[in-house]
Amino acid sequence: MTGYKELRGRIDGGEVIILDGAVGTELQELGVPLGQTAWAGIALHSHPDTVRFMHESYIKAGVDVITTNTYSSARHCFEPLGMGDVTRELNIRAVRLAKEARDRAAKDRPVYIAGSISNFGCRVGDNAGSRVARSGWSAYTEEQCQANLHEQAEILAESGVDFLVSESTGSTMKRKWVVEACLATGLPTWIGFKSNYDEKTDALNVSYDYENPEPFDSGVDDVLPLGGDLVTIFHTIVETVDKSLPIIKEKWSGPIGVYPDADRHDYVQARSDPNFENRTSPDDFLKLARGWVDGGVQVIGGCCGFGLDYIKPLREGLPSHIPNPGK
Amino acid sequence: MYKELMGRIGQGEVIILDGAVGTQLQGLGVPIGVTAWSGIAQHSHPDTVRFMHETYIKAGVDIITTNTYSSARHCLESLALGDQTREINLRGVVLAQEARDRTAKDRPVYIAGSVSNYGVLLGGEELPPAMVQHWSAYTEEQCKANLREQAEILVESGVDFLLAEATGSTPHRKWVLEACLATGHPTWSGFKAHHGEKGELLTGHRSNDPFEEDLDAVVPMGGDLMTIFHTTVDATTDAIPVLQEKWSGPIAVYPDANRRGDYVSRTQDASIINRDTPEAFLEEARGWVGQGVQVIGGCCGFGFKYIEPLRDGLPSHIPTPGKRTGTDG
Numbered sequence: 087m088t089g090y091k092e093l094r095g096r097i098d099g100g101e102v103i104i105l106d107g108a109v110g111t112e113l114q115e116l117g118v119p120l121g122q123t124a125w126a127g128i129a130l131h132s133h134p135d136t137v138r139f140m141h142e143s144y145i146k147a148g149v150d151v152i153t154t155n156t157y158s159s160a161r162h163c164f165e166p167l168g169m170g171d172v173t174r175e176l177n178i179r180a181v182r183l184a185k186e187a188r189d190r191a192a193k194d195r196p197v198y199i200a201g202s203i204s205n206f207g208c209r210v211g212d213n214a215g216s217r218v219a220r221s222g223w224s225a226y227t228e229e230q231c232q233a234n235l236h237e238q239a240e241i242l243a244e245s246g247v248d249f250l251v252s253e254s255t256g257s258t259m260k261r262k263w264v265v266e267a268c269l270a271t272g273l274p275t276w277i278g279f280k281s282n283y284d285e286k287t288d289a290l291n292v293s294y295d296y297e298n299p300e301p302f303d304s305g306v307d308d309v310l311p312l313g314g315d316l317v318t319i320f321h322t323i324v325e326t327v328d329k330s331l332p333i334i335k336e337k338w339s340g341p342i343g344v345y346p347d348a349d350r351h352d353y354v355q356a357r358s359d360p361n362f363e364n365r366t367s368p369d370d371f372l373k374l375a376r377g378w379v380d381g382g383v384q385v386i387g388g389c390c391g392f393g394l395d396y397i398k399p400l401r402e403g404l405p406s407h408i409p410n411p412g413k
Numbered sequence: 414m415y416k417e418l419m420g421r422i423g424q425g426e427v428i429i430l431d432g433a434v435g436t437q438l439q440g441l442g443v444p445i446g447v448t449a450w451s452g453i454a455q456h457s458h459p460d461t462v463r464f465m466h467e468t469y470i471k472a473g474v475d476i477i478t479t480n481t482y483s484s485a486r487h488c489l490e491s492l493a494l495g496d497q498t499r500e501i502n503l504r505g506v507v508l509a510q511e512a513r514d515r516t517a518k519d520r521p522v523y524i525a526g527s528v529s530n531y532g533v534l535l536g537g538e539e540l541p542p543a544m545v546q547h548w549s550a551y552t553e554e555q556c557k558a559n560l561r562e563q564a565e566i567l568v569e570s571g572v573d574f575l576l577a578e579a580t581g582s583t584p585h586r587k588w589v590l591e592a593c594l595a596t597g598h599p600t601w602s603g604f605k606a607h608h609g610e611k612g613e614l615l616t617g618h619r620s621n622d623p624f625e626e627d628l629d630a631v632v633p634m635g636g637d638l639m640t641i642f643h644t645t646v647d648a649t650t651d652a653i654p655v656l657q658e659k660w661s662g663p664i665a666v667y668p669d670a671n672r673r674g675d676y677v678s679r680t681q682d683a684s685i686i687n688r689d690t691p692e693a694f695l696e697e698a699r700g701w702v703g704q705g706v707q708v709i710g711g712c713c714g715f716g717f718k719y720i721e722p723l724r725d726g727l728p729s730h731i732p733t734p735g736k737r738t739g740t741d742g
Contacts, residue, residue, distance in 0.1 A: 117498065118499075118500075133497070133500045
């Protein structure tokens, strides 16, 4: 908690905090094959040193916060691979690798560790994931999924993360499960929202689920009262971040974080598509980030597809503080 | 770190390199496979690898070498471990760093990243069928790309410098050295010699190419320091003056024990006794230092027992410091 209190103090002082970039796709970039079932979560088992190296690279790039590779390491991600029994082991290892990276690379400044929890692999109810993803997952009851998320959040808390980031990309029901699991640990939690713009209906929705669209506006209303220390828009393409920020600002007066994704199609493929280039360059990304900071966003990082090359310029390129601290 | 090391070499200091890595792991019970030799011990026996590095540091060496001699992609792919290429090479460096952190509390220890021609079928010397059958065939471009990939991973992972360790013929030596130099990281360029039937010095294991011609082809490519390695004690003693004619900068030697019988066997063959005792090795090493060789270590078959006496047994400096310490060949 000392670590997080310090971080929170810096945020309250108006400081701009830099979060790491993509975790899963950065591991993919480093040659770790991503699987459908546990996505990058399996790298804790197969490529632990590469996971630590990825964290170290972000720390050397100047970030203040690194995120554990636990987005897809709840029990329901490992069980279909016959690895349910190493759920605790691999989540503990994820935190240990982040701590080792901090010890090795952050000699003279604080680096905080965020524990990631998501709805990945929660194959239940509506919006159960893409057809491809579903084929790699087992079916669980709502109770099992919730219990698995609580288990994972507790392991991460016990292992010593400074705070939790709730990163649900799915329906509001699942976002609530993830947030509740995080908050139940008593650790400070950042509440993540995904926003998806549907061109056909000109509407902002809470997930990719085009069949059962849930409006972003009411989705935020449903989740915010649960609690949380900071609100983020994450894994959302940059244009949609701009559309969604005013809605968050209207409903939430506390600090805001943004870590968008690069709009790639190869997130869940074993290897990145060498013929596909991000449409946003690192320079463009820095300009966008400056705009978000000018608008009062205090935490900037990257999600899928925005890796090390995009994060490196942030430390030097972003102002140290938001325009009107304390506002 | 590396600047400090080269500064010490520039002052004429004698620097001690570690001994055998692969055969020392074999001596510690790690089964050696032909396909990736000791290169997968990071995967199967990581704590033993770290222990080996720690033991050398405790024996007083200044430089430890990563266990990456045989962990390029072409060594690992034949074992279905191609996707572990970064992980295994990165771990090779991390284990050396951990050994340093744990053991070298009050003095500098430098980490050398090893890159070799191991597992490269094409463009080299003819190999015994028993080895060839373990390896997949790759094109020249693939081999070069794999070596470049490995050298880059080692540099990104934090080695202080690279050791180009090709034992084969001149083309392989060039490929390995090119891959190391392309990283922009400091590199020591390694040469191997053997005696021909008439006692002449030839390059590599089995090549009939004169050692001198190999030096003429490779020395001008670059490198901060030239080494004679994995070469028998006798051939090393003969090769030093030949190298000194072609290169005025600092020289390292780390010979092998001529245990042809079990280098690539699963376990050590207890019936094979090294020709050289640790005492004899120390005497030879003193002679090499007297010839101006500044870096002394061991290769295959010369493990802990041979390295331990060096710190106390060798002089701290070469006889006429400054004479052979220029870096421009």
